[in-house]
Every structure is written in C-alpha cells, then in structure tokens.
Amino acid sequence: MSLGHGDLRELYQEVIFDHNRSPRNFHRMDDADRVAEGHNPLCGDQLTLYVRLKDGVIDEASFVGHGCAISTASASLMTEAVKGRTVEEVEALFRDFHALLTGEPPEGRDFGKLEVLAGVREFPVRVKCATLAWHTLHNALTGEAAPAKTE
C-alpha cells in the first residue's frame, strides 16, 4: 500500500485549491428556510449551512465556517452542485458521492465538478473532511436538530 506523489496530486487538484482559496456561496443567508450546523470533532472543522427551498427544489445553498482545504472545497462545490435539484435528487447524489469517495463509484453517474474529490479515496481518514458539508446538508433537509458529525 504505497502512496505516491501522484495520489497526492490527485487529492489536491487545482479546482480544490481554487475553491479553498475562494469558496463559492460563502456567506450567511438571512432568509434561509433551513439552517444546520456541522462539526468534525477530530480536526475541529466547523460549518453552518443555509438552504432556501422553492417547491421542494434547492433554490440557494450557502455556508460559513472553517476547515481544511478538502472540507472547504467540498462545501463550496456542494453548494454549486445542489442548486436546482430536488431534495430527493440531492439525497441520491449524496449516496452516490459517498460511494465515489470510498472507491465504489456507481455506474453511469456524472458527478460534474464533484469528480475532483474522488482522489480522497486514497486517503480514508480524509473522507470525513469531504463529507462533512453533505452530512450537514442532509440534516438541514431532514430537519435533524443535532449538529451533523462525521463519526
């Protein structure tokens, strides 16, 4: 099980650096329909996620907080990816995305830009960094009151 610098390059792709440096939809949302907190107790990553819904479709998603490059970029990419999708579509996308990160990508799913996070599969301890925002979104959509945790 050796890890080459190629794997590291695949984890830290330019798109990830870009979203880490300038996260998209990185702001509070005062008229959000749903708000949820996410917390990764191991590394202290913390985020607040805001969602505005219109007829069961995600109209806007935004976040604030702090975390590592993987966690920040994943949250940023997620807020872009879920916009315009129904709640059911988002839940299905989370399931497939999680499978992608654990090395079992479902056939035929086009992940778009989210694909850049697939490099996480070589770094099992970092999967929770990439999924924190998604767990938090799941809680926001299902009305779970307790903060999302990744472990």
Place this chain on the structure above:
Amino acid sequence: MNASATALQARGAADAPAASAAKGALVAAELARDFPILSRPVRGMRLVYLDNGATTQKPEVVIEAESRFYRESNANIHRGVHWLSQHATDLYEQARERVRRLLNAARADEIVFTRGTTEAINLVAGSWGRANLKAGDEIVLTAMEHHSNIVPWQLACEQTGAVLKVVPITDRGELRFDEFEALLGPRTRLVSVVHVSNALGTVNPVARIVERAHAVGAKVLVDGAQAVAHQAVDVQALGCDFYAFSGHKIYGPTGIGALYARREILAAMPPWQGGGDMILTVSFERSTWADAPQRFEAGTPNIAGAVALGAAIDYLMAIGLDRVAEHEHRLLVHATEAAQRIPGLRLIGTAPEKAGILSFVVDGIHPHDLGTILDAEGVAIRAGHHCAMPVMTRFGIPGTARASFALYNDEHDVAALMAALARAQQMFGGARR
C-alpha cells in the same frame, strides 16, 4: 525473590546494548535500532516518526518482556497458591517497584497501576474528589490542560457542587504565575496541573506551584503524561500529592499506566471501582477494603502490560533520563531554529522552558492538509487540537501541526520534516497565481 529481581534487572540491562554504551551524548541512530518498527518502510519510504506525544514506539526489550510473560510466567496474581501465580505476582510487584524508582516515590505502595493517565486522574476525581469536595470548594486548573485533566473535574463538580478556576496563559504559552497565586484561597482544595503541555511543550514550574498550593492547604495533582519519558521526575522533590502517567508514552505498552499518591492520602481514600482483589472481606451486609494500592486495583489488572512497562523503565533508566532530556533539548533548539527560517510558519508555544514538542501553524495551509502532505513524504506528525481545545481557542486557531520528539529522533528527522513542509508550501503556494 531478591535474586530473581537482580537477575531480571541484569537481563534488562544486557538487552539494551546501545544503552549500555559509555555515558556521554546519546546517539539516537544507534538507539533507533532497538526499535523494530523504525526500520520498516512506510509508503515505501523511511519512517520519520514525529508523533511521540501521541505514543512512543516500543523497543525490542519491551515487546519481548510482554511476550515472555505470556510464554513463561502467565497466571493470575495475588490469589493463586500455585508456583506460577506467585511468580507472576512477583513480576507484577517488581514492576511496581520500577515505577517507584522512575518517580523516586518513597514507597512502592504509593503506586497504583491504572490503564493510563486518564484513568489515574479519573480515579483521583472519583475517589478523593467524591470524599473531599463539597459545594463551593474550588479546583484550580490551567488553560493548557489536556481534556483528560478537565473533564473528570467537571464531572466531579457536577456531583459535588465544587467549581473550577482556570489559570490563564501568556502569548508564549506560559502559566500566568501571578494569576495562579491570585486564584488560590481558603476554598482551594486541589490544584491539578500538567507537567509538560502536550499542545505547547511548556514545562510548568511544578515545585513552585506545589509550594504555593500547600501554603493554602490545597492538594496538587500533576499530569505527567508528556513529562516522564523526557526528563527525570522526582515526586518527593516536587512535593506533589498525586502524579499520573501513561506507559505507552514512555516506550511501554498501551493500556497500562500509574498513579502515584502520597501514602497518607491514598490510605484515606475510599474505593473507586469495586470487585475482586480490592477487598478484605465480603458479605451481603458489608464489605471491607484491602489496603492501598490493592484497594484501587479491582479486577485482574493488565499484568503483562505492567511487566513490560517495568522493562521500558529499565531501558530508559539504563540510558539515563538526563541524557535523554539533553538530547531532546538539543533537537528542539535545532528544530525551532529551522522552523523559524520557514516563511509563514508560526510556532505555537514559545515558552523558555520547553520539552521536545514543536507545535505550529503555516499561513494558508490547514494543519490537516499539512498532516496529509507530510505523511505522503513518510513524516508522521499529529494535526488537530491535540485534545486541548481551550488552548486552540486561546490562540484563536482551529488546530496546529505538532512534531514531538523522542530519544530515537535526530537531525535527519528534523531535516525530513522541514523538507516536507517546504513541499507542502510549494504545493499550496504554487497553486496561487
């Protein structure tokens, strides 16, 4: 029994050839050969193990002692009339004597075996705390404590109505001694303080703390988890009432550690856990307790772990803790100078009195990302809040990257760390346009 103890000590010394070399500066590269894991490649590279604050690696003599116990000496202790049980009991009690020697306690019955530092502190909070704390009493902690020296006291406060007082720290990570003195008063029952901070490396002035605390009639517990493997500790010279440490941070196995407690205090403490081995008599109406330390060792303990911890102590004391301290200090000074040459790197914890812990943050790179990139270079460090979240809050950071040294680390390890840091900066900085 004396003869076998002497033979065992002799064997312990003979098993550590590098350690028995002429005294002088120790040669880390030679000692590293005593540790089998350090010669295994990780990710196809030489392992640069700089996560000793989390746990140290184990020398062959320790691995062999644990294995030999199961092959040659395994039986339950303090109960069998048969030869093997007596033999195992002797080995277990010899290990207690080794812990006594390590801490320079006056008597071996002042040593209670526990699972580690956390359990030792919980023992004091659960037994001494429950018996001695009442509403309005004050426990003084410092802002640099590990969670294991915070949460047990919060639990004790919930049960007794006692309150916590926290001594602040400076920007360099030193205890504010003036604030500490100001917090002491007639309600202070206990001062519980870390000897060496795991997140900052600060060495606290324990003897002075004890002197001031005793002056107001308070007891003092010292969390020695990060101290015992890195400097000679003398509980009688420190004057503390309790001292806790973990075996696995001193080249011994996991799941074994010890609590030192002054004899008269331990004698007055009620049991903590009930079970076999801690009683004198049991009836359904009433049970009576064994004397310390057995009173605090309910159930079959980690016998093999204690024996192997004894071997670790022999190994370390044969090298000499003063030589280890000197070596690690030299390495810390070297690493600190090298780290300060890296632009954008900020050391967290710059107290004048420090043990071999280098905690830092790097501009624009989260500690977790640093940890992953360094790992890809074969360099193992810790990244995160180090179970000391109040310290991170104090410095306004989510976490740090931490390199922590042991007797087998040397300048090559520091060079590998610095090269890996440069590579991380190149990756993150190189992406910046």
